[in-house]
Amino acid sequence: MSTDKALSELADHYGILPRFRDLDRVERPTAPDTQKALLAANDVDVSTDAAIRDSLKLARRDRSTRTLPREVIVQSGRTTALTFPAIAPWSLRTDDTAEPLACGKPTEHLTLPPLPPDIYVLRIGSQEITILAAPDTLPQVPRQWGMTCALYGLASDRNAGLGDYEDLARTAEALGAHGAGFLGINPVHNMGYADHDTISPYSPSHRGYLNTAHIALDKVPGAARVLDEPTRAKLRNARTIPYRAHKSAHHAALETLHRTFRQGPKDAEFQRFKSGGGDDLLTFARFEALSELGGPDWRDWSGIAPEPANLQVDYHVWLQWHAAQQLAAAQSRALTGGMGLGLYLDLAVGPRRGGAETWCAQGSVAQGVSIGAPPDHLSPGGQNWMLAAYAPRKLRDQRYRPWRRVLAQTMAHAGIIRIDHVLGLYRSFWIPDDGSPGGYIRQPLDALTAVIKIEAARHGCAVIGEDLGLVPKGFRDTMRGHGFYGYAVMQYEKDAKGRFPDPARSPTQVLSCFATHDTPTVDGYATGRDIDWWEKLGWIDAARARAEHCKRAGEVSAVSKARPFATEVHDRLAVTNATLAAVQLDDVLQETETQNLPGTVDEHPNWQRRYDVKVDALRADNSLAEIAQMMQDAGRGPQEGPKNED
The missing domain is CATH 2.60.40.10 (Immunoglobulins)
Known part of the structure; x- marks a missing residue:
C-alpha cells in the first residue's frame, strides 16, 4: 500500500473528513499535510512514512482484536x-x-x-x-419571554466598576416582577486570575470554573474595610469598563479578605465545598496559583516552583466558593422573584489554548491545532478562533469527564443554557499550527449529546443549540429530536429581498431574538450604525456605505410603516410561534452600539460598554414595562421551569 493510501485510511479511522464544500459549494479536499497535522493532534505518529504504516497497523489491530463495542x-x-x-x-x-x-x-x-x-x-x-x-430528550419549557444583557456592563451604585453577581440577582428580580421567565448573560467562565489582557468572555481560561471578577465584594464578610468608596467611584465612573484597574483593586481586596478568613475559625461550608470539588477543583486551583508565578499561559512556564504553597491553592478554592455561592444566590432570587427558568447561561465554544482547561485536561486536548472556521463570504481567509479542541478519541477514553465538568458548571446555576456553535458537536474545523490548511474532523455527536442529556436531567436544565448559518441537511431536525431549542435571529432570517420573517410562519422549538452580541442593536440597525463602522474602518468605501444605508432604510421602512421600528420588532418577538422570545437590555435602553464588532480588537470598544441606566432603576423603567405588557398580551406570562419528557 502506498503511503498516501495508508494516510487516507488512517485519517478516515480517526474521523478526518476527506473533503468538504464551502459556501460557494466548491469542493475542498483535505490535503495530506492537513491529514498529518490533524492525526498528530490526536497523538498519532505520522512523522515518517514508516510511522504512518505502523500507526495504521495498530489501528487495524485494535479494530480486529476488540470483540465488544467501546x-x-x-x-x-x-x-x-x-x-x-x-x-x-x-x-x-x-x-x-x-x-x-x-x-x-x-x-x-x-x-x-x-x-x-x-x-x-x-x-x-x-x-x-x-x-x-x-433520557430520550432534553427538558422542555412552556412559552415565555426573557431578556439578555451583558453582565460586565451592569451599572450600580454599589459595584466596583464591573457588573457583579449581586447586580445579576437584582436585575433578575426586577425582570421577574415584570413577568420575564429568564435572564440571559454572556459566559461567566473563569478568565484566569493572572490574565490581565483578555476581556472577551468567549475566550475563557476554563469553562468548568467561574469568573471571580464578578464576585460582589460587599457580599463578602468584612469587605467594607478593604475597598473605599472613592476607589469604587473612580472605577464606576470611567468612560468604559477599566478592566485592568478593576482587576488590580478587586484582587487586592479579595486577598485581604482571604487573609482575614483564614485567621478565623474553620468554616464548615467552605470545607464541604472544597471536599465536594475533589481533585478537579484542587488541580484547577493549583493552575491558578502557578499562573501567579509563571503567567496566564502555561506553555510559557519555565523556572517556576513545581508546587505552589498550599495557602495559594486554598485562596483560589476560596474564590471559587464565593463565586459559586453568589451565582447560586442569583439563580435562587431569580426563581423566587417570579421567573420560571431564572438564569440563562452561555457555554463558549472552547477555552484559550494556554489556559487552565487545557492544562487540567491535557490528556484529552488536541495538540497543535486551533478551532476555527473555513473561508466564506464573510471571512475570505477563514477564521482562527485560537481556542482549544478536545480530541474525540482522547475524550472518549476519558469517558467524557472534562466535557461533563464543563456542562455541570454551566448548568448548575441555570434553568436554561445556550451551547455556542452547536454544530461543533457534529464536526469541528481544526487549523494546524504548522500553516497547513484547515480541515474537518468528525465528533461523536450521539455520545456528546447523550452526555448533555445526562447533565441536563441531573440539573433540570433546558438547552439551546446555537445553530446559525449553514448546517448539514437534517442536522437541525436531529437536534430538535433530542430536545434542543434552536436559535432564530431576525437579522439573519431575512429573505432575498431583505424582508423580515413572518412571525406566524416561524418555527416553535426555538429561541427567537432580534440580535446577538455580535450584531447591531435595534436602534443600531435602524440607523445603520454598523454600516458607519464598516466605512470608518475602511472595510467599505463611501459609495458602498451610501448604498448600504439606502438598502437598510428600505428594510426598516417596510417593517415600521405604522409605528416605530423598535415597537414593531418587539411585537413580532411577542407574537412569534417561538417557544422562547428574548429581548436585549440594550434595546430596552435604546443603546446604539453593539457589544462586540467582529473583526476588531482595539478599533471598537468590544466588551467595554457600561449601561447608562442603573440596575436598581430597571423595575420602574417605562420601556421595560411596555415590552413586558406586549409579551403578556401575547400569552407569554409567568411560567414554570423546564420539564423532562420521560
Missing part, C-alpha cells in the same frame, strides 16, 4: 437488552465509583436494569464498555 448509549429508566453477550464474568459500576452496582456470570443475553441518567462502566472479562444512560 461504548453503548441506552435510554435511562428503561430495561435494556444488549445486542452482545457477556463472554466472561461481568460487573457494572458508575464511572466515578469502584463499587459494582451489579455483577454476574457469562451469559448469551445480558440485560441492563433501568438506570438513572449517568455514565457507567460495564466490565466483561478484561474489556470495558462505557454505558451512557441518557
Whole structure:
C-alpha cells in the first residue's frame, strides 16, 4: 500500500473528513499535510512514512482484536437488552465509583436494569464498555419571554466598576416582577486570575470554573474595610469598563479578605465545598496559583516552583466558593422573584489554548491545532478562533469527564443554557499550527449529546443549540429530536429581498431574538450604525456605505410603516410561534452600539460598554414595562421551569 493510501485510511479511522464544500459549494479536499497535522493532534505518529504504516497497523489491530463495542448509549429508566453477550464474568459500576452496582456470570443475553441518567462502566472479562444512560430528550419549557444583557456592563451604585453577581440577582428580580421567565448573560467562565489582557468572555481560561471578577465584594464578610468608596467611584465612573484597574483593586481586596478568613475559625461550608470539588477543583486551583508565578499561559512556564504553597491553592478554592455561592444566590432570587427558568447561561465554544482547561485536561486536548472556521463570504481567509479542541478519541477514553465538568458548571446555576456553535458537536474545523490548511474532523455527536442529556436531567436544565448559518441537511431536525431549542435571529432570517420573517410562519422549538452580541442593536440597525463602522474602518468605501444605508432604510421602512421600528420588532418577538422570545437590555435602553464588532480588537470598544441606566432603576423603567405588557398580551406570562419528557 502506498503511503498516501495508508494516510487516507488512517485519517478516515480517526474521523478526518476527506473533503468538504464551502459556501460557494466548491469542493475542498483535505490535503495530506492537513491529514498529518490533524492525526498528530490526536497523538498519532505520522512523522515518517514508516510511522504512518505502523500507526495504521495498530489501528487495524485494535479494530480486529476488540470483540465488544467501546461504548453503548441506552435510554435511562428503561430495561435494556444488549445486542452482545457477556463472554466472561461481568460487573457494572458508575464511572466515578469502584463499587459494582451489579455483577454476574457469562451469559448469551445480558440485560441492563433501568438506570438513572449517568455514565457507567460495564466490565466483561478484561474489556470495558462505557454505558451512557441518557433520557430520550432534553427538558422542555412552556412559552415565555426573557431578556439578555451583558453582565460586565451592569451599572450600580454599589459595584466596583464591573457588573457583579449581586447586580445579576437584582436585575433578575426586577425582570421577574415584570413577568420575564429568564435572564440571559454572556459566559461567566473563569478568565484566569493572572490574565490581565483578555476581556472577551468567549475566550475563557476554563469553562468548568467561574469568573471571580464578578464576585460582589460587599457580599463578602468584612469587605467594607478593604475597598473605599472613592476607589469604587473612580472605577464606576470611567468612560468604559477599566478592566485592568478593576482587576488590580478587586484582587487586592479579595486577598485581604482571604487573609482575614483564614485567621478565623474553620468554616464548615467552605470545607464541604472544597471536599465536594475533589481533585478537579484542587488541580484547577493549583493552575491558578502557578499562573501567579509563571503567567496566564502555561506553555510559557519555565523556572517556576513545581508546587505552589498550599495557602495559594486554598485562596483560589476560596474564590471559587464565593463565586459559586453568589451565582447560586442569583439563580435562587431569580426563581423566587417570579421567573420560571431564572438564569440563562452561555457555554463558549472552547477555552484559550494556554489556559487552565487545557492544562487540567491535557490528556484529552488536541495538540497543535486551533478551532476555527473555513473561508466564506464573510471571512475570505477563514477564521482562527485560537481556542482549544478536545480530541474525540482522547475524550472518549476519558469517558467524557472534562466535557461533563464543563456542562455541570454551566448548568448548575441555570434553568436554561445556550451551547455556542452547536454544530461543533457534529464536526469541528481544526487549523494546524504548522500553516497547513484547515480541515474537518468528525465528533461523536450521539455520545456528546447523550452526555448533555445526562447533565441536563441531573440539573433540570433546558438547552439551546446555537445553530446559525449553514448546517448539514437534517442536522437541525436531529437536534430538535433530542430536545434542543434552536436559535432564530431576525437579522439573519431575512429573505432575498431583505424582508423580515413572518412571525406566524416561524418555527416553535426555538429561541427567537432580534440580535446577538455580535450584531447591531435595534436602534443600531435602524440607523445603520454598523454600516458607519464598516466605512470608518475602511472595510467599505463611501459609495458602498451610501448604498448600504439606502438598502437598510428600505428594510426598516417596510417593517415600521405604522409605528416605530423598535415597537414593531418587539411585537413580532411577542407574537412569534417561538417557544422562547428574548429581548436585549440594550434595546430596552435604546443603546446604539453593539457589544462586540467582529473583526476588531482595539478599533471598537468590544466588551467595554457600561449601561447608562442603573440596575436598581430597571423595575420602574417605562420601556421595560411596555415590552413586558406586549409579551403578556401575547400569552407569554409567568411560567414554570423546564420539564423532562420521560
